[in-house]
Amino acid sequence: MTTTAADVSAGLAPAPSTKSRSGPGKWQPWLFLFPFLIPFVLFYVAPIAYAFYQSLFKIERTGGIFGKPSQVFAGLSQYASVFSDQDFRASILRVLVFGIVQIPVMLLISLGLALLLDSTLVYFKRFLRISFFVPYGVPGVIAAIMWGFIYSPNLSPIVALLNKLNISIDFLGTHVVLWSIANVVTWTYAGYNMLIIYSALLSIPQEIFEAARLDGASNWDIARRIKIPSVAPALVLTGVFSIIGTLQLFTEAKVFTNISTAITSSYTPNLVVLAKAQNNYNQSAALSVTLAVGTFILSFLFLKLTNRRAGA
């Protein structure tokens, strides 16, 4: 690699002919970094720190319920009530069930489409690839409004079609609506994930395929033995982003509260956080911190787990 050689000569061993002034000063990289780091600290690090700080307090009223409210230190007691909060626990369980089904289904679709686009089996590849990616350009709110219309019992052409076939599904009913939301999320991100996986497929050196074909490998062999293992890092990446998105599920559910009575104000963890914020900031802050840390741990565990499997 020529760049590494240049790195060494430029960074570690300055040529004697160059003046010391011509190289970057010790502080130089920080001048480049500070414009980013200042807002990063203010709008990323500080909120988490502040939420954690807030979560250590509670509101106490001196002199009965009509007394003056004041903030008093409460230690970790807010966190104790996080885990005994029925609504919060139920919402976490709900998104976990959602994710266990939705993420594998979506990633299988994405992987399948990517493999087909990378194979010699289909026509119109470019057109198909672009079409599959279009939903990612539709904002979550609008995707939810659109699907809400398609799910609506009396306006939807799809429901009308199903009725003609004597199939009646209430897409917005209590037991189905979670999967109706899962469909909206799958629709939005399947093409995006497909493009990530497809990009990884493109970076596999072509000689490998030629060698495999000379050895008599079929398309299926090549897909299973070469392509899928090669795109494992891309699958892990899409998996992590999907896990984060699932735990943070909010927009689709919030929009659906307008059209489905099955969705309560505590349907997903973020809805619980928002509802709590109306009357109890400290408790809501504790919920936020728990959710953020939980998301972090789950993505981290997923990375570790998949890395170990890939290494073995």
Next chain:
Amino acid sequence: MLINVDGAITKPESAEPGRGPRENPVVVGISMVFMVAALFYFLLPVYILVVAATKAQPELATTSGLVPSSSFFINFGNLIARDDGVYLRWLLNSVIYAVGGAVLGTLLASLAGYALAKYKFRGRESMFNIILGGVLMPATALALPLFLIFTKVGLVNTYWAVLLPSIVSPFGVYLARIFASTAVPDELIEAGRLDGAGEFRIFFTIGTRLMAPALVTIFLFQFVAIWNNFFLPLIMLGDQDLYPVTLGLFAWQGTTKNVPELQTLVLTGSVVAVVPLVAMFLLLQRFWQSGLSAGAVK
């Protein structure tokens, strides 16, 4: 069409990938059925939405949802007339948030990513890891505590409340670092130094030029993230004059039970808000590919 499979195997040079099928027609047929089904799945909902936007309110329930009607321009007129043109204001706000946040954000991210790629300094890797941690930190988890802080400093319910947090893109830094390390040769930076150029001048004259495609990619990712953002404006904004279009449509949708004629406006407004974005998407397709492959391979 007779395609001999043997030919493909005995003449590997003819089996160029990406040139269309040379395979068993049955397998090709099954694959194409899958692809067409997927095409319907991804595009039919958008078609149904567009059709709905061409209908007058009573037609929504009485006519087929798959056949367009003729009321689109009437709907569009009603849409932009409603509440003294608040819809256009929302669109404009979305543009302000998304362009403002993405331009500034791309600048900050490219400066930081360039520094992380092109300078060797103590704390570089730990700095990079902290910023990467920001990628894993969901923006929704930050919105509520940010609201509490912004309440204290009086920024809630202003343009700044949405704009300021939007300029931070850890993912942009990540992309910028990858792109800078491959696109900007150290020799050129060194040559600039020998010519007596300052570090910032080198970045702005040499660095940004070589990283230009990457900067478009970073801009696009951030633009879409801000345009699609919902949680942050929902929490921060009370004044409907400040709403981005997503929040405005949501607010209208919430009142369709009491104001049924809003239904057509929500549907028409959704179509109008999506069109420019999808157009931009299709035009700038190749930039997405490069960003996604950088994310996927490393």
